[in-house]
Amino acid sequence: MLDVFKTSKKKKENKEIVLDQNNIPKHIAIIMDGNGRWAKKRKLPRTMGHKAGVETIRRVIKESHILGIKYLTLYAFSTENWKRPDEEVSALMKLLVEYLRSELAELNKNGVVIKISGDITKLPKEAQSEVLEAIEVTKNNTGIVLNIAFNYGGRDEIIRAVKLLCEEVKSDNIKIENIDEKVFENYLYTKNIPDPDLIIRPSGEQRISNFLLWQCAYSEFWYSNVCWPDFKEEHLQKAIYDYQHRDRRYGGV
């Protein structure tokens, strides 16, 4: 058993959460929601909420590493988020660039592997090159996989996979009768990443919002009313604690 509260002083208040180290979810995926409401409550522009959300990203990656999570997927920009005001879209692109610029060396030092799920060809050139560099620099690392879902949509991902598979069939590389779930998964952005065991959504919303639609088939869901900028290490621990007390049957008995 892992006493997570040995990891930092702050956590001493909450001694009762003890995690089973043999049942840490391998892959946690998070819908980082509530930045706008967090900012509104403080009479700040929405973009300040996103900025505060980046601080939470730092905390959550560190804690995930400490807890032994192998894959962490963060939903940072959806295929639907282009509908937001131009100013907010630009601010999110800028935050991605700034985050990778300021964090890449440290992430790399800690063995983090950066992956992206989503169509990055639609991002501004500057963001594309930061993303490609981060992927390249960290590709041989062996630590936690940080999968950033950016310009990601579950439906878009499935359609893309279908199109890629059709091309393979057309070129006689694959026979239709040989297409099964395992084959299909090789055409998703998440190729080589196991399905998320646990999906976390803060801010009180209880929707999937086009996130990992194929991959979430047997994920456990965990919700919290706290907005993403206020999401702390203890929320992650509580989510894992609750996960460890679920009965995952995968359709069996």
Ligand code: FPP
């Ligand atoms: C949802 O909250 C949040 C987003 C659409 C953006 C999340 C992005 C970040 C936290 C930072 C940028 C990413 C990286 C990887 C540096 P919302 O704006 O929909 O909140 P609301 O529902 O309260 O309005």
